[in-house]
Amino acid sequence: MRYYSIEKDIVEIKEDDKRVSIVGTVVRKNTTKYSMIVDDGTGEIEVYTDTLFDIGNLVRVIGRIFKDDTSRLCINAEIIQDFSGFDVALYQKVRIMEGKL
Numbered sequence: 001m002r003y004y005s006i007e008k009d010i011v012e013i014k015e016d017d018k019r020v021s022i023v024g025t026v027v028r029k030n031t032t033k034y035s036m037i038v039d040d041g042t043g044e045i046e047v048y049t050d051t052l053f054d055i056g057n058l059v060r061v062i063g064r065i066f067k068d069d070t071s072r073l074c075i076n077a078e079i080i081q082d083f084s085g086f087d088v089a090l091y092q093k094v095r096i097m098e099g100k101l
Helices: 088-097
Strands: 019-030 035-039 044-048 058-067 073-082
Touching: 019 073
Parallel strands: 044 073
Antiparallel strands: 019 035, 019 058, 035 044, 058 073
16 A cells, blocks of 8 residues: 655654655755755755755655664655745745644
């Protein structure tokens, strides 16, 4: 069974979440582990992916939650979208109107 993704802020992600969707900025990347750190303003999370974006790029990540070997929550990306040109302020206003912020 494939779980649907739940739109979350990074700070809201819990271990029992199956699949999440986040929007954030790439702040660091690790070419050795093929991962990048994404920050959405509420926190940071490591995203493992086969496509690394440049630092400063705005991305949407959809993927499964897991704990790494240090028990930190991470995302195994299934989909990553380039959100350059995305209006983050408008997105946050809509989330407030929906009662999600």
